[in-house]
Each structure stands twice: as structure tokens, then as C-alpha cells.
Amino acid sequence: MIDLLLVLLNLILACSLFSWKRQICEITRQIGEEDRKLRISLSNKYIENLADTINEKNDLEQKTKIQMIQEKEQLQQSIANISHDIRTPLTSIQGYLVLLKSCERKEEQEHYLSIIQAKADYLTELLQIFYDLSLIDREAYILEVEKLDINRIVTDCLIDKYNELKERTPIIKTENAPVWITGNTVVCKRIIENLITNTIRYANDYIEIVIDDNGIYKIKNTTSELKNIDVDMLFQKFYTVDTSRSNGNVGLGLYIVRELLDKIEGGIKGIQYKNNVLTISVYFKLYH
DSSP, X not given: OHXXXXXXXXXXXXXXXXXXXXXXXXXXXXXXXXXXXXXXXXXXXXXXXXXXXXXXXXHHHHHHHHHHHHHHHHHHHHHHHHHHHHHHHHHHHHHHHHHHHHOOOHHHHHHHHHHHHHHHHHHHHHXXXXXXXXXXXXXXOOOOOEEEEHHHHHHHHHHHTHHHHTTOOOEEEXXXXXXXXXXXXXXXXXXXXXXXXXXXXXXXXXXXXXXXXXXXXXEEEEOSSOTTOOGGGTTSTTOOSOTTOTTSOOSOHHHHHHHHHHHTTOEEEEEEEETTEEXXXXXXXXXX
């Protein structure tokens, strides 16, 4: 009887051990499958990352290609613009020279000569702009900087622009003491001249210039000619509100301002056009 019970117990134990073994094997199998799934998951994740990298590279190449096409189109447009801007006053000068030869009255001659002089001045200004542009585009263009009083530079520029200002007398708000900046005399004068020229071109009757002791130059003017203006584009190359370019604006003056400011560690502080008032603020590096 006891032997029978021992046999039964061994049988039950054997069955139990077999059952446990099966369960252990099943668990091991499941763990193995989970590991395999994990490896597959990791493998898929790697493939996804690789695919993302390839897609990003393709997107970058596509954007670069589009950018190159746009730059090519911009260059072609720029060449056309420059050709137009030079050819127009030259054609006008040639026409007035013909009239000048045929007329005998002194008053008419003086009138035609004054027009020719104005066209020649405009051509000189254009050549200066294109010269500035060629210097800016040179990566090796290095400027010698010195200690300058921005108040004095603004005053000199306003004196030079006196005839162009005509009846418009700017309101000037500045510090009583000099505001010393680090810059280059020729470059700083070109920056201020271009900003004043842009203001004169579009101003109605009010012009205000502010210079503070932080080296910030702000010029403000009222105008009703900038209804379609995109202030974010004002300092971009060849951007002009007048697409016909009939007012003599070639769309380079403010672009040159931005690039020259960058050369002397200055920059654009802000642009605002509100209630027919255009405000442009730039900053210069203070001298320490």
C-alpha cells in the first residue's frame, strides 16, 4: 500500500514537474518572442531614423535647388534692373543734348543744362551705389575703425543734403554731448546719407531724427506713398515699393545700409509703418 502511494506521489510529482517545465518553456518562449519583438522594434526604429535622415537630406537638397533657382532669377532680374537704371538717364541726357544743340535761347539752354546736370548727378549716385555693392559682396572687405561722434556725422550729412530737403526742416533730437561710436567715417556717412535720402524720397513734410546716448539713430517721416509697403522687405536687395522704379529708387540704398552696419558691428533696431508714419531705427557700436 505504501509502495503504491509512493508510486502515485512520484507520478504526481513527475506530472507536476513536467507541467512546471512546460510552463517554464512557454514563459521562456514568450520571453524569447518578446526579445525578438523588441529587436524588431529597435530595428524598425533604426530604419525609421534612417528614413527620416534620408528624407531630411532630400528636403535640404530640394530647398537648396529651389534657392539656387531663385538666386539665379534674382541675379537675372538684378542685371536687368541695373541696365534699366543706367540706360534711362543716359537716354535722357542724349535727348536733351540734341535739344540743346538745336535751341538758341539762353533760357532754354540753361533749362536743358540743369536737367542734364541732374541726370548726370543721378548717374554718379548710381555708380556710387554699385561701387558700394561691389565692396560689400567682397568677403575680404576689411574696414579700419576709429572713434567717431555720430552727432557730427549726422550734422555733416544734413548739411550736404540741405538742397534736397528743400522746405522740409528736420526736427533733430540729440544729446548735448558727443555720442562716441566705433566705426569708419566713410561707411558711417554712407549709412546716414542713404537713410536720409530714403526719407527725402518718400517724406511729405515731417522729418524727425533722434540720436540717443546708446548709439541708436532713429529717423521718422510722414508719408502717404507706402500703402503697399512690406516693412520686412525694406532692407532686402532690390526691394522697392515703386515697382516701376520711376522715382529713382533702385532698391539698394537700405540694403547697403544693412550690410555696412554689419561691417561695423551695428544693425537694424526696428522698422515700423503706422498711421502714415515710417520709423527706421538703427544702432551703432558704442566706443568703450
